[in-house]
Amino acid sequence: MLLRWVIGQCLRRARRDQGKTLREVAEAAGVSVGHLSEVERGRKEPSSEVLAAVCQALGLDLVDLLRAAQWELTNWRLPHLSLPGSAFALAA
Amino acid sequence: MLLRWVIGQCLRRARRDQGKTLREVAEAAGVSVGHLSEVERGRKEPSSEVLAAVCQALGLDLVDLLRAAQWELTNWRLPHLSLPGSAFALAA
Numbered sequence: 001m002l003l004r005w006v007i008g009q010c011l012r013r014a015r016r017d018q019g020k021t022l023r024e025v026a027e028a029a030g031v032s033v034g035h036l037s038e039v040e041r042g043r044k045e046p047s048s049e050v051l052a053a054v055c056q057a058l059g060l061d062l063v064d065l066l067r068a069a070q071w072e073l074t075n076w077r078l079p080h081l082s083l084p085g086s087a088f089a090l091a092a
Numbered sequence: 093m094l095l096r097w098v099i100g101q102c103l104r105r106a107r108r109d110q111g112k113t114l115r116e117v118a119e120a121a122g123v124s125v126g127h128l129s130e131v132e133r134g135r136k137e138p139s140s141e142v143l144a145a146v147c148q149a150l151g152l153d154l155v156d157l158l159r160a161a162q163w164e165l166t167n168w169r170l171p172h173l174s175l176p177g178s179a180f181a182l183a184a
Binding site for chain 2: 001002003004005006044048049051052062063066069070074
């Protein structure tokens with residue numbers, strides 16, 4: 001499990017929980033929609049500065065993000081590793 | 093506070109707690125000593141792959157790292173933000 005996957009999942013979950021679009025968060029954070037989308041999917045490594053801007057756009061601080069990442073990792077670990085297809089389908 | 097600063101501090105603390113040198117951990121992780129040193133000082137952004145390799149070299153998993161990062165951040169926050177010079181001097 002790579003950190004950018006976990007962080008991407010946290011950011012996507014936080015954005016969806018707030019009912020925000022990729023565009024809204026990307027604009028508030030000053031990044032492109034494409035870049036944010038790649039970050040959320042764990043495909044691009046966000047710089048710490050981009051991460052801070054996205055967190056700010058979501059009203060999260062770094063402790064919130066780390067706590068969410070621990071949660072994602074703990075709750076993901078077994079289903080993700082053993083049944084990746086169904087785990088992602090359930091999470092989508 | 094940027095994530096790479098917090099992660100760098102965690103990695104340095106873990107390495108020192110284990111009595112390991114930069115060279116030992118860098119060699120075990122397959123990265124250069126210079127790069128690891130920059131990562132530990134929060135000056136370079138480690139890729140998630142490098143981070144995973146360094147964690148493995150230190151016997152940490154990602155949950156350990158996130159937990160340590162939360163600890164660093166919680167215990168750093170006030171002194172770091174109000175008195176950065178002395179906080180770093182004390183931590184050094």
